[in-house]
Amino acid sequence: MNAPLQGHTVSKPNAAAQALLSVDNVSLEYRTPQRVVRATHQVSFEIDPADRFVLLGPSGCGKSTLLKAVAGFIQPVEGEIRLQGQRVDAPGPDRIVVFQEFDQLPPWKTVKQNVMFPLLASKTLKRKEAEERALHYLDKVGLAAFADVYPHTLSGGMKARVAIARALAMQPKILLMDEPFAALDALTRRKMQEELLLLWEEVRFTLLFVTHSIEEALVVGNRILLLSPHPGRVRAEVHSHQYNLHSLGGVAFQESARRIHRLLFDETPEAERELDFSDIRIAY
Numbered sequence: 001m002n003a004p005l006q007g008h009t010v011s012k013p014n015a016a017a018q019a020l021l022s023v024d025n026v027s028l029e030y031r032t033p034q035r036v037v038r039a040t041h042q043v044s045f046e047i048d049p050a051d052r053f054v055l056l057g058p059s060g061c062g063k064s065t066l067l068k069a070v071a072g073f074i075q076p077v078e079g080e081i082r083l084q085g086q087r088v089d090a091p092g093p094d095r096i097v098v099f100q101e102f103d104q105l106p107p108w109k110t111v112k113q114n115v116m117f118p119l120l121a122s123k124t125l126k127r128k129e130a131e132e133r134a135l136h137y138l139d140k141v142g143l144a145a146f147a148d149v150y151p152h153t154l155s156g157g158m159k160a161r162v163a164i165a166r167a168l169a170m171q172p173k174i175l176l177m178d179e180p181f182a183a184l185d186a187l188t189r190r191k192m193q194e195e196l197l198l199l200w201e202e203v204r205f206t207l208l209f210v211t212h213s214i215e216e217a218l219v220v221g222n223r224i225l226l227l228s229p230h231p232g233r234v235r236a237e238v239h240s241h242q243y244n245l246h247s248l249g250g251v252a253f254q255e256s257a258r259r260i261h262r263l264l265f266d267e268t269p270e271a272e273r274e275l276d277f278s279d280i281r282i283a284y
């Protein structure tokens with residue numbers, strides 16, 4: 001069970017309001033003919049509008065599986081996922097996923113056609129409006145001048161921006177990102193984190209972001225859910241709204257990173273219980 005032991009106070013400032021997304025005691029499994037693999041065990045969290053909510057944990061702890069369940073590709077074997085109170089049981093245009101591989105952009109379509117494609121395929125908009133919407137979001141990610149080029153002419157960072165523009169153009173209720181910058185070099189990755197935050201400042205979308213990097217979680221997120229190694233269980237939730245790229249290397253940032261590392265990997269987190277972290281909810 002994930003029982004909150006301490007300091008749940010800041011986790012939900014307005015408890016009366018309905019969460020945008022509720023993940024309620026969710027266990028996820030893969031069944032192969034040989035065996036059943038439990039990917040997550042009784043995971044619960046809630047995301048409020050305009051949260052930048054991060055799932056953080058070591059490789060194999062079930063982050064991608066959780067994201068796929070929120071997207072509606074996988075059904076829980078236990079528990080329930082609700083979007084604005086409605087049970088999630090299938091994929092839908094209100095939840096758009098950006099994956100790590102940017103070569104998900106069909107190479108025979110121009111950048112603009114790539115961004116327009118989901119809008120047309122889902123019959124969200126007619127061609128004219130889809131084109132306007134695509135250009136609007138390409139402008140937001142700084143790629144207006146590249147609307148008519150083909151993806152193979154773009155750098156990795158630019159492809160990432162196209163993928164983000166394409167997702168945001170659908171105006172989903174929640175944007176789901178699975179290690180979206182992991183394949184980029186370190187400098188481009190940092191730049192993309194910065195651009196994502198600037199974009200969030202402007203558009204205020206709701207984000208569920210998966211990473212295994214503590215540093216990236218602190219920079220990108222306002223709330224971070226720490227998951228234990230396989231099968232993923234909730235270890236703790238940490239508030240990190242005070243950090244951005246300018247905090248990197250600072251004393252408070254480093255201390256938070258160390259603390260998260262301890263929470264993630266310590267087998268005996270008793271020591272943490274004695275300390276007063278008002279910004280942490282710990283679950284065991």
Ligand code: ADP
Pocket residue numbers: 030031032037038039057058059060061062063064065066230
């Ligand atoms: P993460 O994204 O945190 O690295 P995943 O969600 O990809 O973790 O995987 C969680 C667990 O589920 C891992 O043990 C992984 O091996 C297993 N798993 C993932 N996908 C499948 C699959 N298609 N079939 C069987 N097991 C899987």
Ligand code: MG
Pocket residue numbers: 063064065178
């Ligand atoms: Mg993964």
